[in-house]
Amino acid sequence: xxxxxxxxxxxxxxxxxxxxxxxxxxxxxxxxxxxxxxxxxxxxxxxxxxxxxxxxxxxxxxxxxxxxxxxxxxxxxxxxxxxxxxxxxxxxxxxxxxxxxxxxxxxxxxxxxxxxxxxxxxxxxxxxxxxxxxxxxxxxxxxxxxxxxxxxxxxxxxxxxxxxxxxxxxxxxxxxxxxxxxxxxxxxxxxxxxxxxxxxxxxxxxxxxxxxxxxxxxxxxxxxxxxxxxxxxxxxxxxxxxxxxxxxxxxxxxxxxxxxxxxxxxxxxxxxxxxxxxxxxxxxxxxxxxxxxxxxxxxxxxxxxxxxxxxxxxxxxxxxxxxxxxxxxxxxxxxx
Amino acid sequence: xxxxxxxxxxxxxxxxxxxxxxxxxxxxxxxxxxxxxxxxxxxxxxxxxxxxxxxxxxxxxxxxxxxxxxxxxxxxxxxxxxxxxxxxxxxxxxxxxxxxxxxxxxxxxxxxxxxxxxxxxxxxxxxxxxxxxxxxxxxxxxxxxxxxxxxxxxxxxxxxxxxxxxxxxxxxxxxxxxxxxxxxxxxxxxxxxxxxxxxxxxxxxxxxxxxxxxxxxxxxxxxxxxxxxxxxxxxxxxxxxxxxxxxxxxxxxxxxxxxxxxxxxxxxxxxxxxxxxxxxxxxxxxxxxxxxxxxxxxxxxxxxxxxxxxxxxxxxxxxxxxxxxxxxxxxxxxxx
DNA sequence: CTGAAAGCGCTTACAG
DNA sequence: CTGAAAGCGCTTACAG
Numbered sequence: 001x002x003x004x005x006x007x008x009x010x011x012x013x014x015x016x017x018x019x020x021x022x023x024x025x026x027x028x029x030x031x032x033x034x035x036x037x038x039x040x041x042x043x044x045x046x047x048x049x050x051x052x053x054x055x056x057x058x059x060x061x062x063x064x065x066x067x068x069x070x071x072x073x074x075x076x077x078x079x080x081x082x083x084x085x086x087x088x089x090x091x092x093x094x095x096x097x098x099x100x101x102x103x104x105x106x107x108x109x110x111x112x113x114x115x116x117x118x119x120x121x122x123x124x125x126x127x128x129x130x131x132x133x134x135x136x137x138x139x140x141x142x143x144x145x146x147x148x149x150x151x152x153x154x155x156x157x158x159x160x161x162x163x164x165x166x167x168x169x170x171x172x173x174x175x176x177x178x179x180x181x182x183x184x185x186x187x188x189x190x191x192x193x194x195x196x197x198x199x200x201x202x203x204x205x206x207x208x209x210x211x212x213x214x215x216x217x218x219x220x221x222x223x224x225x226x227x228x229x230x231x232x233x234x235x236x237x238x239x240x241x242x243x244x245x246x247x248x249x250x251x252x253x254x255x256x257x258x259x260x261x262x263x264x265x266x267x268x269x270x271x272x273x274x275x276x277x278x279x280x281x282x283x284x285x286x287x288x289x290x291x292x293x294x295x296x297x298x299x300x301x302x303x304x305x306x307x308x309x310x311x312x313x314x315x316x317x318x319x320x321x322x323x324x325x326x327x328x329x330x331x332x333x334x335x336x
Numbered sequence: 337x338x339x340x341x342x343x344x345x346x347x348x349x350x351x352x353x354x355x356x357x358x359x360x361x362x363x364x365x366x367x368x369x370x371x372x373x374x375x376x377x378x379x380x381x382x383x384x385x386x387x388x389x390x391x392x393x394x395x396x397x398x399x400x401x402x403x404x405x406x407x408x409x410x411x412x413x414x415x416x417x418x419x420x421x422x423x424x425x426x427x428x429x430x431x432x433x434x435x436x437x438x439x440x441x442x443x444x445x446x447x448x449x450x451x452x453x454x455x456x457x458x459x460x461x462x463x464x465x466x467x468x469x470x471x472x473x474x475x476x477x478x479x480x481x482x483x484x485x486x487x488x489x490x491x492x493x494x495x496x497x498x499x500x501x502x503x504x505x506x507x508x509x510x511x512x513x514x515x516x517x518x519x520x521x522x523x524x525x526x527x528x529x530x531x532x533x534x535x536x537x538x539x540x541x542x543x544x545x546x547x548x549x550x551x552x553x554x555x556x557x558x559x560x561x562x563x564x565x566x567x568x569x570x571x572x573x574x575x576x577x578x579x580x581x582x583x584x585x586x587x588x589x590x591x592x593x594x595x596x597x598x599x600x601x602x603x604x605x606x607x608x609x610x611x612x613x614x615x616x617x618x619x620x621x622x623x624x625x626x627x628x629x630x631x632x633x634x635x636x637x638x639x640x641x642x643x644x645x646x647x648x649x650x651x652x653x654x655x656x657x658x659x660x661x662x663x664x665x666x667x668x669x670x671x672x
Numbered sequence: 673c674t675g676a677a678a679g680c681g682c683t684t685a686c687a688g
Numbered sequence: 689c690t691g692a693a694a695g696c697g698c699t700t701a702c703a704g
Contacts (some may be wrong), residue, residue, distance in 0.1 A: 005697055016675040021699060032673050051454050055400070056697030059680045084411050084437070096455070099435060103418070118387050119432070200450045259622055283619045286595055310359050341681055352691040357683060368689050392681030395696045 068116035145312035168328035169202030291335030404452035504664035505538030625670030
């Protein structure tokens, strides 16, 4: 079965390929093609199961109707959810999404960008890691629309959609303080990424305001890292600081490691230790007790990121930069 | 910054575009191009940051060096793991992977196939759902390489790589019997897909052999379905059949719903109820007690699926059909 | 109202 | 050892 092209249809219909192209792209009427011809062409296209070649049309127009999505790790629930919503949103608008994960080697991130560039995606949505600032600058130079999500670079003027991390951490910590905890620890990673800094700052500010600050209550876990190491680091940390009565974990995998530790050490939550984690996860809802979390407005973030990106793909709005913050939601469960 | 093409390089180097093309594709030596010219062209390409247009080369060659991957639901851990390994394997061979999820509407599955076809993928890896048999037949007619994973259609002669579901269910059930359980329930879904049938048959055969069969010990949960419904169905089922002392859950999301039920009903595992589930999941390892599971050889399945697919993409092996079964692994934890 | 033709950026058979 | 040219399947400015 050979591939049906626009030419086959033109032959069959006895018209030129231009006419077929106009009809197929629903420009028939605009180009003043007679209703009879339009119908004939459409019927034949259907009869022959004609599928336009995206490749050929991309080559001609320079557009692929696709966007590249680079996330930190697609196997992390947070990112796979995000990806799913983005795919849906983009799909509604007729855009395909090409995913990829940065994985563990930040050095490879520019290669991902290059390969998406080579695939000629029309725009990018990225959760950037530290080393990507340069890659993103390059995209801007190439005039490629880019929207960052989850984090961004403070000194770069690029559209982004993120949660209000400072506020979310501030509220979560405030909630722990209000619940009577006095030695509230923080578990962060060492990535230094801006969203992590802001979360830490939210925690620190409210803790200091309440005169509860204690530097040794803060743990940084190397990033990236394996779960085993996270578990052993947190265990060591809790053993060394027995006065800690609550912990705020700044990402879901840190929180999950925390649950393992609690389990291993036989601690009672929240009696021995209260827990709040950023990002929701299946295991947080299933755990006994269920875990209080800061839920990110994933859906809103994804929807708006796509919207902004689409805006940047039409010429008039090309230069507009939108910086959006969405509020997180403290989901109160049983762990505090 | 304009797009650099082969022509720019040819101009700069003072050679023809053919020469450039040969060099870029590492056919320079074979075509007898002088080492000096090769070096010159390569240097210029690098200096200008030349990136070949995949689109143009695809249009010309008819190959895209990409494969389409259709999974049941990318947000399910099992499938996202599978996707990740497949992406890695394919990546090693210079192939890009386009994912998509069938989601909840089986009727849309043919559209996914069509859109991947339109994107001109060179081959397909699919976890088919019931309604896809026809779509897959179409792919075969179009001479597109296809490898099915996780399940297949009994009457269709298509390459596939699956776990030995019958054996895995048989062993898991045998293990429950050996551990002294007498009223072993089975929770299946109503999809009727072959892997589910085989798992059920493995269970049934060994149960009958031991004279433990009881039809009311088998529950079918509508497919597809929401977690809440799964939880309430399982709850009703366990309440109605109080003699049940062990349950074999045939997928990870059934097992997870089962854990919710156990939690809600306040049952002690394994004292009140022993549990084994198919497919591993983070929550199974974190749960107290940890849950015994049938782990699928994900990595092996993914690797071999890619291997077979690649084989089918070279002409000589085009027609070869490989049907492969891999053994599952019973991971013994604390829930039995 | 419709067609002939150029061109997107490549690859490759052919010629010399 | 290297180049001129055809062609992949489209879109679109131009002509009539």
